[in-house]
Amino acid sequence: MRLPTVRRTRTVEPGVMAGTARLDRRTKRLVGRLRPGDIAVIDHVDIDRVAADSLVAVGVAAVLNAKPSISGRYPNLGPEVLVQAGIPLIDDLGEVVFEKLREGAHITIEGDAVLLDGETVATGARQDAETVAKAMADAREGLSVQLEAFAANTMEYLKQERDLLLDGVGVPDVETRIAGRHCLIVVRGYDYKADLDVLRPYIREYKPVLIGVDGGADALIESGYTPDMIIGDMDSVTDDVLRCGAEVIVHAYPDGRAPGLARVQSLGVPATTFPAAATSEDLAMLLADEKGAELIVAVGTHANLIEFLDKGRGGMASTFLTRLKVGGKLVDAKGVSRLYRQNISGSSLLLLVLSAIAALASAVAVSTIGKAYLTVVSEWWDNLVFQLGQLF
Structure with a gap:
């Protein structure tokens, strides 16, 4: 071929x-x-x-x-x-x-x-x-104009989605058990790979609910995890990941239209819609909060004004209000890889191994059983040397 x-x-x-x-x-x-x-x-x-x-x-x-x-x-x-x-x-x-x-x-x-x-x-x-x-x-000189627009968008969103923000109205029922558990929400954003890598011990110990936001579900798979839930408009998550068995929540417009739903259904994957004007990452946080998550850990999400603006959409104003709503539970993992990195030098590792061997040898040498083993090994070695000497 x-x-x-x-x-x-x-x-x-x-x-x-x-x-x-x-x-x-x-x-x-x-x-x-x-x-x-x-x-x-x-x-x-x-x-x-x-x-x-x-x-x-x-x-x-x-x-x-x-x-x-x-x-x-x-x-x-x-x-x-x-x-x-x-x-x-x-x-x-x-x-x-x-x-x-x-x-x-x-x-x-x-x-x-x-x-x-x-x-x-x-x-x-x-x-x-x-x-x-x-x-x-x-x-940067025109940033003040964008700040005013951002504030206006924030107020407009508050008027439009106040029932969702204040009372959780519109949050769909889900099969995944969230109450009393930690939730790890992954967005394919800034430094997500490095932060996910540093969070491995946390994930292994606490086994949080793994929620991938669109391409964040692919990020979880690439890191060796299987998402429990996938939330988003389904425009950047791959077909294979959608079929991984995770519960799928499709982000819909406030009027109920969900362009991503047809794609999910064509793959034979069951899905629930979540109509709202917020961004998909905000919906993931609001859902986790409403369903009783004990702690929400965010990876790759947007955390400051420049990042909100850099996303390039007016809807990012919803993130500001969402963080106010879930702030008591939210831990932002952004930059944790720069704050803490486990570095073990080769010389330190070698010293650790040699110390362990020395400690083991000392324990064997002073114990009764250890002395008996040393005697047997010594005799075996003497016999081996003698036999080699006979050959040559």
Whole structure:
């Protein structure tokens, strides 16, 4: 059987790069199809850090964005991540890149131009550390406007979902037993891998209810765990994970529409809907709280204003109120991997092993049984040496 030819990105000359284009208007959906060396073509205003981290992790060779990666609304963190990783970022290429390019096309990047079959199809603005720093500085000046909008969104959400926030109205019944247990809620956000790794002893000892929020369910599987529940709009969790046996809660719009429900049902997986205007990670916290969780541990969730804004959606205002609601139970694991890391040097480990051997040898040497064993071993050794001497 003939294997398909795999084209890798190659540098033709300084400032020129050729490779395979992968296109999608949803960055997190595109990440699942990307391979190392691919050129990602996206349509993403204000690239957030989570999206940038996922692109870096995949190993893309370059990112072509139809929209501005920094619009100036707020200082989003994604472009800086890409530039620091040495990944070329070309901005504001326009709708033409999706009209002219097709999935799998072999394209060339020359400076700030994109070429297909030797012809320029789009020209944008190539970003570097200097241009990103300037755009971020300009964006910080307008942060007060975004803060006012965030406050307005927060009040609007409070009016819309006050029954859910205050009384738990609308929280669906679930089969998973939560009352009196710890809940670990995993979002595929900042530092989730490192924090999950550090939390292994906690998970082993307390056996919390494992709740994956969309792609957070995949993160749990990748770390060697099976989620008990999956909550989200089902746009970034894989089919195999949806079939893992976890209880599935589909995030629906306030009017009851749930676009992700059809996908789950097509896989033959039973699911319950949870209509609300909040984000999926907020629904996971509210559900755990309403069902009597003793403690809620959050991994990869959003914890500060810049992260709320960096998520790029007005609905993030719900996170602020949700944290006020469940604050007494909530423990944010963000950055725990940087706060505490178990480091054992090789020399320390060797010293520990040698000390254990020395202690064991001493115990054997002073005990009656140990002396008898030493006598037997000594005689066996003398016989072995004698027999070897006879051979040679």
